[in-house]
Amino acid sequence: MTRMAAIATSGAGLVDVDVPLPSLRPHDILVQVEAVSVNPVDVKVAASAGDAQRILGYDAAGTVVGTGPEVRRFAAGDKVYYAGDITRQGANADFHAVDSRIAGHKPENLTMAEAAAAPLTTITAWESLFTHLGAHAGTTDTLLVVGAPGGVGSMLVQLASRLTSMRVIGTASQQASRERVLALGADETVDHHTLVESVKAVAPDGVEAVFSSFSEGNIEAYAEIVKPFGHVVAIDDHHPDLFPLKSKSIAWHWELMFTHAIYQTPDMASQGRLLDEAAALFDAGRLRTTLGVEIGDFTAAGLRRAHELVAAGSSVGKVVVRR
Known part of the structure; x- marks a missing residue:
């Protein structure tokens, strides 16, 4: 079992729930999530979810703990960052399955929170x-x-x-x-x-x-x-x-960055490659993280606070929730 923050079927909003570990598709990596950032798209999806249970979260950074049979770029122990797939369950979770082709190696010089602010x-x-x-x-x-x-x-x-x-x-x-x-x-x-x-x-x-x-x-x-x-x-x-x-x-x-994942386009792996290129730029000091607010509470309560900040538009820079 893994603990995740989801839209509850009761309409209670963001709550902590226990769900099974996600199963892996052939190209998937299983990531132990360390930090997520909250984007306007998260707030929009939360507002339109109705009574359907949905795990939110796209931007994430963490450590690979498992791989599907078709994964070639990552192994257990690798640090990654990515922006996820809007058609799948999200990253506001202890463990998250994501297609390895749209993930990049985390910049070495950034913290998990700083890295989670960057992908989307x-x-x-x-x-x-x-x-x-x-x-x-x-x-x-x-x-x-x-x-x-x-x-x-x-x-x-x-x-x-x-x-x-x-x-x-x-x-x-x-x-x-x-x-x-x-x-x-x-x-x-x-x-x-x-x-x-x-x-x-x-x-x-x-x-x-x-x-x-x-x-x-x-x-x-x-x-x-x-x-x-x-x-x-x-x-x-x-x-x-x-x-x-x-x-x-x-x-x-x-421009919709989710298009590649939604339609499984032939050049889907371009997003993983560009994240690796961006990581080199971050590590060289040529790009700066846009992290603004860091919330050290990786629970539904911390995510609710992050959603409120993003919805209010009052924060400067990205809002990140970390362990």
Whole structure:
């Protein structure tokens, strides 16, 4: 048996329950979980779970204690970090089964809590930048990061400023947020409340690319500030009317880091590989953890507190619950 925090069938919310150890699929590793971070997606799933019992949690770090027959990259005793699979039971557990192809070796220089804060935002930022926007070391485009102080935005600013030649502009309205975004590597900050005017003040000719974590009400602004044949990659759940982008042939991309696991795509292992690459960057000091709040209570009570902080949007950086 293993103790897990789940959505109880009684509708009681996050509670501690005992369930059997998860069985392993051929590519799975069994992980003894040491720390998990709580993301907005956890809060959304918890709110929509109804009476169905579901173990939550995606971002996690821990130690491999078992492997399926098709696992090649990991062995018992290895330290791992990963963002999980939204179609399976989650990582808010003593033990968790996850497909080894979407897991990475934990950065050696990070604590378990620091590592647990990284996978979901790192994968999302990485795929947004390198897969959808096609950026590389020699890319010199100007990139606008809408929501730069957030979890994904913070990672995207770091990746773009360190691994490409892009000019990075981040939205940030508060002084502390502006200082944080600039410290992460942004070249400029702008106020999202006056997006068009602020961007045109620092990039009069517009930008080639936009990362959008908040698209509602911004489509017409993007149509004005993005250059012809530019790109927007979005991660939020807004259902936008994209017609204003048509006259400039601006491309719109959706990024959902769970797509690989949901559809078992042929390149599913790309997420494990990028986490290994990111681990090397963390260990070299080129990337910084986005851990903000660390709760040392790996129980339903600690997770309830973490959910409250994430739902309130009052914390700076990721909220992590550890043993």
